[in-house]
Amino acid sequence: MKTYTEYLTFQTAHKREIVLITPQLELAVAKSGVQDGLCFVSAMHITAAIYVNDLEDGLIADIEDWLEELAPSGVDYRHHRTGEDNGDAHLKSLLLHHECTLPVTRGKLDLGPWQQVFYAEFDGQRKKRVVIKILGT
Amino acid sequence: MKTYTEYLTFQTAHKREIVLITPQLELAVAKSGVQDGLCFVSAMHITAAIYVNDLEDGLIADIEDWLEELAPSGVDYRHHRTGEDNGDAHLKSLLLHHECTLPVTRGKLDLGPWQQVFYAEFDGQRKKRVVIKILGT
Amino acid sequence: MKTYTEYLTFQTAHKREIVLITPQLELAVAKSGVQDGLCFVSAMHITAAIYVNDLEDGLIADIEDWLEELAPSGVDYRHHRTGEDNGDAHLKSLLLHHECTLPVTRGKLDLGPWQQVFYAEFDGQRKKRVVIKILGT
Numbered sequence: 399m400k401t402y403t404e405y406l407t408f409q410t411a412h413k414r415e416i417v418l419i420t421p422q423l424e425l426a427v428a429k430s431g432v433q434d435g436l437c438f439v440s441a442m443h444i445t446a447a448i449y450v451n452d453l454e455d456g457l458i459a460d461i462e463d464w465l466e467e468l469a470p471s472g473v474d475y476r477h478h479r480t481g482e483d484n485g486d487a488h489l490k491s492l493l494l495h496h497e498c499t500l501p502v503t504r505g506k507l508d509l510g511p512w513q514q515v516f517y518a519e520f521d522g523q524r525k526k527r528v529v530i531k532i533l534g535t
Numbered sequence: 536m537k538t539y540t541e542y543l544t545f546q547t548a549h550k551r552e553i554v555l556i557t558p559q560l561e562l563a564v565a566k567s568g569v570q571d572g573l574c575f576v577s578a579m580h581i582t583a584a585i586y587v588n589d590l591e592d593g594l595i596a597d598i599e600d601w602l603e604e605l606a607p608s609g610v611d612y613r614h615h616r617t618g619e620d621n622g623d624a625h626l627k628s629l630l631l632h633h634e635c636t637l638p639v640t641r642g643k644l645d646l647g648p649w650q651q652v653f654y655a656e657f658d659g660q661r662k663k664r665v666v667i668k669i670l671g672t
Numbered sequence: 673m674k675t676y677t678e679y680l681t682f683q684t685a686h687k688r689e690i691v692l693i694t695p696q697l698e699l700a701v702a703k704s705g706v707q708d709g710l711c712f713v714s715a716m717h718i719t720a721a722i723y724v725n726d727l728e729d730g731l732i733a734d735i736e737d738w739l740e741e742l743a744p745s746g747v748d749y750r751h752h753r754t755g756e757d758n759g760d761a762h763l764k765s766l767l768l769h770h771e772c773t774l775p776v777t778r779g780k781l782d783l784g785p786w787q788q789v790f791y792a793e794f795d796g797q798r799k800k801r802v803v804i805k806i807l808g809t
Contacts, residue, residue: 399673442783444784451628456617457614457622469738475730475731476729476733485734495769497773499773501575510579531710534670594759597750605742638712650718670807
């Protein structure tokens with residue numbers, strides 16, 4: 399069995415940003431030498447998420463609106479008594495889930511025709527990390 | 536280490552449908568020969584999900600109502616400017632999550648007494664695929 | 673490849689309770705002897721969840737409020753016709769997701785600085801189980 403670990407670093411220009419990461423994951427799978435197995439990818443922060451969906455600008459804006467509706471900013475969260483102002487970012491991270499597993503077949507991510515992987519930042523403008531762990535043969 | 540890959544195809548009669556898939560997953564685990572490991576299962580489409588919960592008709596209808604409330608159809612999503620009308624199906628898929636990992640112990644899915652695995656279709660009536668990837672010893 | 677399986681049992685004092693489980697998972701990783709791989713952790717019940725976020729009391733109360741808002745109790749769910757009264761617990765479990773995968777590097781959970789793992793109970797006061805499955809080298 400092979401294992402491969404890689405860390406990505408993101409520093410987004412905006413507080414909230416959705417970043418396509420499929421190409422970086424494909425590169426990691428190629429470097430791992432794994433032909434058949436699983437590619438696990440996880441935000442290492444509690445105000446970001448990893449998700450899989452369509453690369454379509456309108457839909458990405460819809461997802462951002464939907465997250466804001468179900469996990470709104472501008473609320474007087476208890477968490478803000480610590481001096482933080484990012485309570486909504488924690489809830490948005492929980493809603494989308496901070497990690498994702500992807501199948502690897504014949505040395506490539508085994509995704510459907512429209513599946514793309516995204517890093518969703520909800521409290522950016524500073525360095526944050528993502529861990530990739532690939533297991534397989 | 537063994538790896539095993541299988542694809543399931545679904546073409547639901549209705550646009551939205553929740554389909555029990557535990558038996559097909561148990562069969563895949565048996566075919567894989569894996570005694571101890573993980574069974575990963577993922578929709579390969581961005582308008583479907585995999586989830587684990589109870590096989591109880593009332594609860595399944597409750598889940599459908601709840602998904603419609605938190606990710607409603609009939610909204611003028613930006614995604615619809617592309618000619619699509621399935622914006623809600625993308626959001627429902629994100630809410631339930633498109634993939635799931637299941638433990639395998641002694642050659643069987645190691646589920647709790649009421650845990651069943653479901654394929655949730657939100658934009659059906661056409662062929663859609665699910666990938667199963669089993670890793671273990 | 674090594675595999676390791678362990679079951680945790682929880683009986684919470686309250687119906688709803690959020691329990692930190694990072695120390696128990698770290699112990700399981702140490703016992704497994706796995707240096708590099710994945711640690712999968714899953715509730716074996718359909719009214720509980722596993723999630724990763726911050727160990728901060730205010731935020732934990734915010735998460736509880738948020739779950740209650742998006743998946744409210746006191747609703748006349750169809751599931752209650754079976755004699756159950758825990759429809760909301762099923763929806764809360766779906767919202768947070770019942771399972772989580774964690775990376776293992778150099779024999780330890782490879783978590784970010786504020787990432788902690790929690791067992792979220794939504795229908796407690798009775799014995800419930802969590803399964804841990806660790807795979808790696």
